[in-house]
Amino acid sequence: MAENLSLQNFDWDAYENEKKGTLNEETLKKYDATLNAIKDHEVVEGTVTSINKREVVVNVGFKSDGIVPATEFRYNPDLKVGDKVEVYIESQEDTKGQLVLSHKEARASRSWDRVNEACNSGEIVNGYIKCRTKGGMIVDVLGMEAFLPGSQIDVKPIRDYDQFVGKTMEFKIVKVNDEFRNVVVSHKALIEAEIEAQKAEIVSKLEKGQVLEGVVKNITNYGVFIDLGGVDGLIHITDLSWGRVTDPKEFVQLDQKINVVILDFDDEKKRIALGLKQLTPHPWDALDANLKVGDKVTGKVVVMADYGAFVEVAPGIEGLIHVSEMSWSQHLRGANDFLKVGQEVEAVILTLDREERKMSLGIKQLKADPWENVDSKYAVGTRHFARVRNFTNFGVFVEIEEGVDGLIHISDLSWTKKIKHPNEFTQIGAEIEVVVLEIDKENRRLSLGHKQLEENPWEELAAKFGVDTVVEGKIVELSDKGAVVSLEDGVEAFCTARHLQKEDKEAAAAKQGDVLDFKVIEFNKDAKRILVSHLRTWEARPEAPSKETKAAAKKEAAPEMPKVEKTTLGDLDVLANLKAAMTEEAPAEKTAEKPAKKAPAKKAAAKKTTKKAEETAE
Secondary structure (H helix, E strand, C coil): CHHHHHHHHCCHHHHHHHHHCHHHHHHHHHHHHCCCCCCCCCEEEEEEEEECCCEEEEECCCCCCEEEEHHHHCCCCCCCCCCEEEEEEEECCCCCCCEEEEHHHHHHHHHHHHHHHHHHHCCEEEEEEEEEECCEEEEEECCEEEEEEHHHCCCCCCCCHHHHCCCEEEEEEEEEECCCCEEEEECHHHHHHHHHHHHHHHHHCCCCCCEEEEEEEEECCCEEEEECCCCEEEEEHHHCCCCCCCCHHHCCCCCCEEEEEEEEEECCCCEEEEECHHHCCCHHHHCCCCCCCCCEEEEEEEEEECCEEEEEEECCEEEEEEHHHCCCCCCCCCHHHCCCCCCEEEEEEEEEECCCCEEEEECHHHCCCCCCCHHHHCCCCCEEEEEEEEEECCEEEEEEECCEEEEEEHHHCCCCCCCCCHHHCCCCCCEEEEEEEEEECCCCEEEEECHHHCCCCHHHHHHHCCCCCEEEEEEEEECCCEEEEECHHHCEEEEECHHHCCCCCCCCCCCCCCEEEEEEEEEECCCCEEEEECHHHHHCCCCCCCHHHHHHHHHHHCCCCCCCCCCCHHHHHHHHHHHHHHHHHHHHCCCCCHHHHHHHHHHHHHHHHHHHHHHHHC
């Protein structure tokens, strides 16, 4: 009753006035004091109060909570309510009066400093793998994009990078470039220390001959890498199978679990040699005990080499057919001329060493040796056709049949021709008829001849080309020493340079192709040599008289004629005077004195005229 009276007596107008006045202002001050003072564009720390798939609610101590997109926390999938996070105040109020926050901006504003700190301290940081790029991945680390090389994702090679996109993993910052603000991270570095410890532990427990289970990690041309649980070992291609291996993928596959045996290991280098074929018995141990030298076997050619072919006669058992055992012919060619890889062949066992596990085979032994009956088939004196196989400076090698070769010495090619090299007489591959001269069965050689197909013509040539015989010849070859002259019947002679001199010295010198007369100056039947001379054909003839000799002889034979002097105009005057003087002299002899008085003068004139005429004549 009393309370009702008090409420009735309460001055509500006064209360409202007080509420609008001092009491209201004080209350607001007290309320504001309980809130944090924040400013736009600064980084503050807040507490996560709520999390859903789309957003994270963060309390920063302001009058309202802020909302951050959940995508900004992808790098931290373990985020939970109550965690402290840094946020960036973008705006205290948006159009809806909502506090606008950004965790991404907060991380970005401090990311570079934190990245450097983490790199220097070796701190392990979380990162969100955003996407794949060339050679690796892009990772969001401490609010910055960093590069994760493909080789740094794991200790084993990664074949599918896409499986890591969208995952959050731990990383170690291994490199920072301040100038370009590039960051490189590694996940492999975090597990290497642990792996090294595992390797050391595994290697310490290894023993030769120990059989372990492993997983095929990688396949190369030279072998297979096996993961033994933290440490890798190599099965070399030769240790995959007792047989010949051309491609390791024919025996193992990636990620396949197989048992291997430890063959050897290196504690320092952590190298482990493994074997797969050693888990099965050696094929040589199962080889037929009755197999012996001389038996015939069949197999497939698996490898070809220049020196021979390897034939697999049983799985893991191979024999070598050397190229010399492929044919009886002594003209050895490449093994590829006889066999091909994959070819099925029959062969004869030549050697068999079970301890060394070696076998040599031959295929020419399947045919009879042609030298067994060579004495009867190619007796001395018999004629045969052979094919030219090769030349040497001293003769021609020919093959009568496969495995039967012979030599025609250069001196046995022709009776009459001087052959400097066999290629002047025949050519490789040509067929030539021969006569068997000698058989060397022990060394498997035949001496053959070609000129012996005809009778020795030198007995007849001795009469035809005797010394001092003059014959016609053609110069077929010319050199500084002389010329080779072709005579009749294909006979060749030699003429030295001095004996090529022609009779007419002013004429051109002898040249190749000239046909001249030659005199035989030497005939040697035993040496089969004929020397001729063109000089001797004209040197022995009487010497022809010279022009001076001919003129002297002509003068002696003709009678001596009076000398006729050639007169001149001056001589005519002198002679006229002389005639007049002589005419006057005749009457003077008959008269007495008068002519006598003039005689001395006329005689003197006559003498003077005669003397002048003699001088003129001279």
